[in-house]
Amino acid sequence: MEFFSHQTNYPFMATRKVWYGLSIVLMITSITMLFTRGLNLAIDFTGGVSAEASFPVTADLAAVRTQLAAAGFHDAVVQNVGSSRQIGVRLPPEPGVKIQQIRARLDAALKAVNPGVSGISLSVVGPQVGSQLLSSAWWALAGTLALIFIYIAWRFHTWRLSLGAILAVLHDPILVLGFFAATQMSFDLNVVAAVLAVIGYSLNDTVVVFDRIRERFEGNRRLAPNVVLDQAINQTLSRTIMTKVVTSIVVVALLVLGGPVLRGFSAALLIGILAGTYSSIYISSAIALQCGLTAEHLFPTVRKTAVDHLP
Amino acid sequence: MLEYARWKYVLIAVLLAVALLFALPNMFGSNPALQLAHADHSPVTTAQAHEVGAYLTAQKIPYQSLYVQSGRLLVRFSDVSDQLRAHDAVNARYQDTYISALALVSRTPAWLRAIGLKPMPLGLDLRGGLDLLYQVDIRSAIGQLLQTYAQDAGRALAGAGIHTNGISVVTTSGSTLPNAVRIALAPQTNVSAARDALSRALQGLTVTTESQTDGTVLQATMSQAQVQQRENYAMDQSITTLRNRVNQLGVSEPIVQRQGNDRIDVQLPGIQNPAEAANLLGQVATLQFRLNDTENNALQAQQTGNVPLGDQLFTDTASGFPVLLKREVIATGDELTDATVGESTQGPAVNITLDSRAGENMLRTTKANVGKQMGVVLMTKHSVTSVVDGKKVISYVTKEKVINDATIQGVFADRFEITGLTLGEAQDLAILLRSGSLPAPIAQVGEQIIGPSLGRQNIKWGVTALIVGMIGVLAFMAIYYKVFGLVADLVLVANVVLLTALLSMMHASLSLPGIAGIILTVGIAVDANVLIYERIREELRKGVSPQAAIRAGFEKAFSAIADSNITTLIAGLVLWIFGTGAIRGFAVVLTLGIATSMFTSLMGSRALVTLMYGGRRKIARLHI
Numbered sequence: 001m002e003f004f005s006h007q008t009n010y011p012f013m014a015t016r017k018v019w020y021g022l023s024i025v026l027m028i029t030s031i032t033m034l035f036t037r038g039l040n041l042a043i044d045f046t047g048g049v050s051a052e053a054s055f056p057v058t059a060d061l062a063a064v065r066t067q068l069a070a071a072g073f074h075d076a077v078v079q080n081v082g083s084s085r086q087i088g089v090r091l092p093p094e095p096g097v098k099i100q101q102i103r104a105r106l107d108a109a110l111k112a113v114n115p116g117v118s119g120i121s122l123s124v125v126g127p128q129v130g131s132q133l134l135s136s137a138w139w140a141l142a143g144t145l146a147l148i149f150i151y152i153a154w155r156f157h158t159w160r161l162s163l164g165a166i167l168a169v170l171h172d173p174i175l176v177l178g179f180f181a182a183t184q185m186s187f188d189l190n191v192v193a194a195v196l197a198v199i200g201y202s203l204n205d206t207v208v209v210f211d212r213i214r215e216r217f218e219g220n221r222r223l224a225p226n227v228v229l230d231q232a233i234n235q236t237l238s239r240t241i242m243t244k245v246v247t248s249i250v251v252v253a254l255l256v257l258g259g260p261v262l263r264g265f266s267a268a269l270l271i272g273i274l275a276g277t278y279s280s281i282y283i284s285s286a287i288a289l290q291c292g293l294t295a296e297h298l299f300p301t302v303r304k305t306a307v308d309h310l311p
Numbered sequence: 312m313l314e315y316a317r318w319k320y321v322l323i324a325v326l327l328a329v330a331l332l333f334a335l336p337n338m339f340g341s342n343p344a345l346q347l348a349h350a351d352h353s354p355v356t357t358a359q360a361h362e363v364g365a366y367l368t369a370q371k372i373p374y375q376s377l378y379v380q381s382g383r384l385l386v387r388f389s390d391v392s393d394q395l396r397a398h399d400a401v402n403a404r405y406q407d408t409y410i411s412a413l414a415l416v417s418r419t420p421a422w423l424r425a426i427g428l429k430p431m432p433l434g435l436d437l438r439g440g441l442d443l444l445y446q447v448d449i450r451s452a453i454g455q456l457l458q459t460y461a462q463d464a465g466r467a468l469a470g471a472g473i474h475t476n477g478i479s480v481v482t483t484s485g486s487t488l489p490n491a492v493r494i495a496l497a498p499q500t501n502v503s504a505a506r507d508a509l510s511r512a513l514q515g516l517t518v519t520t521e522s523q524t525d526g527t528v529l530q531a532t533m534s535q536a537q538v539q540q541r542e543n544y545a546m547d548q549s550i551t552t553l554r555n556r557v558n559q560l561g562v563s564e565p566i567v568q569r570q571g572n573d574r575i576d577v578q579l580p581g582i583q584n585p586a587e588a589a590n591l592l593g594q595v596a597t598l599q600f601r602l603n604d605t606e607n608n609a610l611q612a613q614q615t616g617n618v619p620l621g622d623q624l625f626t627d628t629a630s631g632f633p634v635l636l637k638r639e640v641i642a643t644g645d646e647l648t649d650a651t652v653g654e655s656t657q658g659p660a661v662n663i664t665l666d667s668r669a670g671e672n673m674l675r676t677t678k679a680n681v682g683k684q685m686g687v688v689l690m691t692k693h694s695v696t697s698v699v700d701g702k703k704v705i706s707y708v709t710k711e712k713v714i715n716d717a718t719i720q721g722v723f724a725d726r727f728e729i730t731g732l733t734l735g736e737a738q739d740l741a742i743l744l745r746s747g748s749l750p751a752p753i754a755q756v757g758e759q760i761i762g763p764s765l766g767r768q769n770i771k772w773g774v775t776a777l778i779v780g781m782i783g784v785l786a787f788m789a790i791y792y793k794v795f796g797l798v799a800d801l802v803l804v805a806n807v808v809l810l811t812a813l814l815s816m817m818h819a820s821l822s823l824p825g826i827a828g829i830i831l832t833v834g835i836a837v838d839a840n841v842l843i844y845e846r847i848r849e850e851l852r853k854g855v856s857p858q859a860a861i862r863a864g865f866e867k868a869f870s871a872i873a874d875s876n877i878t879t880l881i882a883g884l885v886l887w888i889f890g891t892g893a894i895r896g897f898a899v900v901l902t903l904g905i906a907t908s909m910f911t912s913l914m915g916s917r918a919l920v921t922l923m924y925g926g927r928r929k930i931a932r933l934h935i
Contacts, residue, residue: 249787262773
């Protein structure tokens with residue numbers, strides 16, 4: 001079985017303006033979503049309480065809300081999770097209140113609704129924890145991008161490819177964030193891990209294409225750069241698609257079967273992988289071409305200084 | 312003819328065999344168990360073990376096995392409901408004898424355990440438990456050190472006959488202001504003499520002078536390295552103390568680890584009473600042994616409010632009577648090396664051991680004061696979070712109470728006992744004494760409780776996703792690449808084995824994101840094979856002979872595989888370094904997975920393909 005039994009020859013470079021346009025539209029949409037709707041940050045970042053409890057009978061959500069309000073919890077979000085007997089409660093952070101007290105109050109309020117209630121899970125995050133997590137995530141992002149820029153510039157002798165790779169790779173997490181803003185799926189620490197993994201993974205494709213560009217230029221330095229880039233992308237196309245199909249199989253398995261904890265994580269990976277495939281085919285090489293990439297950049301000729309050998 | 316060096320075959324075979332051995336313990340699963348330990352760490356005897364066994368049988372609770380391991384009694388059950396019933400039953404009967412904890416014991420056979428092979432421990436999200444996050448006030452540790460420096464400075468300057476207008480301490484967490492001791496010298500002081508005296512007293516600190524309108528100010532500043540060292544010391548010491556306290560709880564396989572600059576993560580699997588655990592861990596206890604003032608009347612002092620000079624008034628928590636203690640401290644909690652519950656002629660007792668310096672002090676004091684009273688003061692600090700100008704500020708409130716007040720019956724030094732207690736009181740006192748002191752106050756900033764049923768559900772989800780994803784990939788590869796696809800499948804399975812072995816070797820605990828990392832690795836590991844096979848197909852399309860195509864496929868794909876994997880590796884490593892908790896778990900698996908997949912697809916699949924096609928002179932057609 002083969003997806004492409006013959007060598008494809010799509011004119012990716014000639015149509016790059018179209019793809020730029022598409023990417024710009026997608027990115028603007030994502031960024032607008034981020035600013036207008038914002039991310040639905042999980043308590044990992046905001047601080048607060050998230051609890052799940054199980055009732056022996058069908059949970060009376062209204063009674064739970066009343067009791068929580070009576071216990072001094074304002075803006076509590078109560079909903080069913082999994083079944084009608086199980087509820088999820090989310091409470092905003094309460095600065096100045098000790099975690100033990102919050103736990104005791106919550107416990108008493110739920111017991112007042114039905115003494116047979118049993119806790120499934122509880123997490124309380126102090127408001128000071130989240131901001132530090134977020135800042136370390138930013139550092140991780142910046143560190144990753146800087147190191148990758150350096151690595152590609154070193155391996156391929158040109159910043160043009162580095163820039164192409166970094167821009168293409170920034171494009172992917174922005175789309176993922178846009179997706180999370182649009183759907184209002186809960187954005188937790190696992191999603192951050194997925195977004196950072198997407199960066200590494202989407203680069204994988206880009207670098208494979210770059211490797212082929214280098215090989216093509218090596219074979220024939222006189223070929224026009226846009227022809228070489230088209231050839232490189234077309235020749236690696238079957239591999240790019242094939243790998244993505246296989247990775248998508250496992251990520252879809254995670255999404256469908258991995259349970260609620262991993263749902264956001266796998267959704268972020270899936271969107272990221274799709275975006276990454278697109279950007280490594282259509283964007284990264286095109287930007288390098290836009291920056292004037294030539295064979296010369298990949299294989300710099302050592303200039304010989306004229307030395308007078310005559311006595 | 313294709314060739315592949317023989318030593319490479321040997322290397323691959325040996326590595327795979329070792330990996331299989333290390334991965335093996337993970338195959339056996341685990342049993343729910345109950346762990347019973349004595350509160351004072353004394354080992355459980357075989358007779359006691361039999362007694363517990365007989366009791367469980369009498370209660371009609373079936374158990375699989377019961378044995379003593381490193382002084383603790385372990386009872387294994389075939390299912391969780393038996394474990395929970397046994398837990399309740401044991402707590403009802405043996406509450407004063409044992410600390411009981413729910414545990415998960417691996418079913419790994421004895422011969423594997425004997426050579427030190429263990430399965431990956433499961434993270435809290437997979438087995439249920441309590442996760443507590445603490446923040447250590449490292450600034451106050453610096454502050455304490457600077458206070459000591461300030462006292463030394465005062466003494467040194469007084470000794471040199473130099474007058475000061477005041478000594479103050481500056482502490483900062485940022486880098487803009489220094490951590491320093493500032494000494495305002497009296498006017499007309501010999502500045503250089505003062506400077507010399509200060510430099511001698513505070514070695515290692517940088518002394519600078521500042522001229523101000525009302526005289527010269529000397530400033531002795533700690534270097535960044537000294538501050539760092541002190542902070543690390545405070546963190547290490549806090550971790551040690553927390554670990555001691557966690558051990559008091561009798562939890563099996565607890566994890567206490569530093570997280571970031573000033574946080575400590577405490578993971579307590581299978582804990583039943585999170586509230587109590589959190590309360591015991593959060594206390595900053597420090598102890599003082601002090602003499603009673605018997606010359607003054609404590610009751611009178613309490614009524615009039617006139618506390619004699621050099622004394623401090625307390626209320627004995629046990630009797631409720633007022634107690635006057637002298638301010639001089641004979642021994643502190645830092646000097647206490649051990650406190651255990653024992654039996655004396657007068658009933659239960661707490662046996663105390665001090666270090667030699669405090670022992671000498673105690674000897675001197677008791678010689679002069681036989682028949683008088685000595686009190687034990689427990690100081691606990693509790694963190695209080697409040698909001699000042701819209702910012703969260705954590706402050707600490709110290710509470711002092713006399714937990715024990717006893718008559719000195721004779722002359723003693725570094726070993727003595729406190730009697731006249733009930734068994735319960737003795738146990739509580741021993742635990743409080745032992746938990747020692749923390750070098751800096753800690754505040755709880757996070758807490759997570761995961762019920763055991765949710766843990767089991769999470770495992771089920773993770774494992775199902777892993778199996779389904781894996782089967783999907785294996786089937787797809789076999790269909791798409793035929794024979795070569797089967798080679799890739801073997802290589803993929805080998806990769807999962809290698810990864811599991813590495814994780815087991817590192818004893819990295821497996822969490823749900825970790826399982827996700829393994830699943831993702833399966834997807835990524837395919838990539839290297841795809842690169843090679845697509846290349847072989849490409850060469851075949853060009854009309855190259857099958858053997859040449861295989862050789863070219865492996866050789867030409869190498870640089871693409873190396874470069875692309877190294878970029879992903881960079882991302883994985885950065886996540887590993889910056890990430891905490893679940894993110895780090897995922898990053899560890901991802902990074903190791905990339906490394907093992909490079910090895911298996913570059914070496915493993917080449918070895919297999921060479922083995923299959925290498926011997927033949929002519930290959931009519933490749934099934935790819």
